[in-house]
Amino acid sequence: MTTATEAPRTPPATPATRSTTRIPPPASVPSLPSLTGLRWVAALLVFGLHVRNFGYFGGDGGRIVDWAFGAGASGVSFFFVLSGFVLTWSARPNDRALGFWWRRVARIYPVHLVTIAIALLMAYTLAHQARPTLRQGLADLLLVHSWWHPWWQTLNPVSWSLACEAFFYATFPLLALLLRRLGARGSAVLAGVSVLTTLVLARADAHHWLGQPINSLPAARLPEFVLGTAVARLVVLGRWRGPGLEASLGLAIIGYFLVPQVTAGYPATPCTIVGFALLIPAAAVADLHGLPSLWRHRRLVRLGELSFAFYMVHLLVLRAGTSLLGKSPHFGVAGGLAVTVLVFTVSLGLSWVLYEAVEVPARRLLLRTCRLSRPRQPSPSPQPQPARPARDTAAAGTD
Secondary structure, X not given: XXXXXXXXXXXXXXXXXXXXXXXXXXXXXXXXXXXXXHHHHHHHHHHHHHHHHOOOEOXXXXXXXXXXXXXXXXXXXXXXXXXXXXXXXXOOOOOOHHHHHHHHHHHHHHHHHHHHHHHHHHHHHOOOOOOOOHHHHHHHHOOOHHHOHHHOOOOXXXXXXXXXXXXXXXHHXXXXXXXXXXXXXXXXXXXXXXXXXXXXXXXXXXXXXXXXOOOOOHHHHHHHHHHHHHHHHHHHOOOOOOOOHHHHHHHHHHHHHXXXXXXXXXXXXXXXXXXXXXXXXXXXXXXXXXXXXXHHOHHHHHHHHHHHHHHXXXXXXXXXXXXXXXXXXXXXXXXXXXXXXXXXXXXXXXXXXXXXXXXXXXXXXXXXXXHHHOOOOOOOOOOOOOOOOHHHHHHHOOO
């Protein structure tokens, strides 16, 4: 998972400056705060799904929560598309692959390690908590556990998506090289191929053509990431022609509520993938052109900055709560709301601590201590020399 505010901030363009020219070089790439705000919404959908899965609400409350958050897993798909978009948008010129990978480690690994430690502590101190085997623990630590379905829910279950992200990061330097060679038409074709691949994989999973479910398989989720990179390339080239923010949001919402009509899991991905692929660049273009966007509200952006830590810690809080509340307590509406607000408040408080005490300082420390994170500096252009006689110029040309 990435943030859309990592690039140096510059004021967004005004409507009067709108054009179809290429975006400035990454050193002056504007920030996209609307994407950070949307990250929070996606994290909130996943939180709502897990509240529903833990059975806090019974009766009418349970039916309402199921209607509102039964498709909450699509928030992870949104993260995958967004990750591809943001990495392409903020790609550095002359970047080293090792430097890119180290920045990604600095971005996600400190919080991952801390939440693994919390999950281990819970496994050995709280009742009814599964204890991982040594192989499962090592696979989770190394972010390869999503490649083998029996391991994907060990320790901190939400970290399966980090294993997918780790695979995306491994492929991105090569993908970025390909994208730099593609024009607008090639990027549009790549986006279309990514959507088509998602449709084929969804059908394969729905009909059990493969040996295991592919919802958590990193290779199967790669097309969503590639789709994000392709639409970002179109925005960078100034060639994005998708609908505006309101229409894109409407399409994304329609797709979200279509999810319960199909098989749960990966087969539901096609319902939302097109809406997300339209909404993300639409929000980015709104920021670039200074168009209205409620997603860039200051408080929503702040919550978006906390969203990664919130995503990583909230399920641990829900699991810890089973020791007090039991499994699937099915409270009434008032009781369910009270417990949900409590769990949400604790999760948000812990995410603030993780962000301020772990995520930000650890990233700064890791980046400060490693030169790999710095892109290669281009050779300085030669300084203009005083004019020389023609014979000297000719002689210089033979060196």
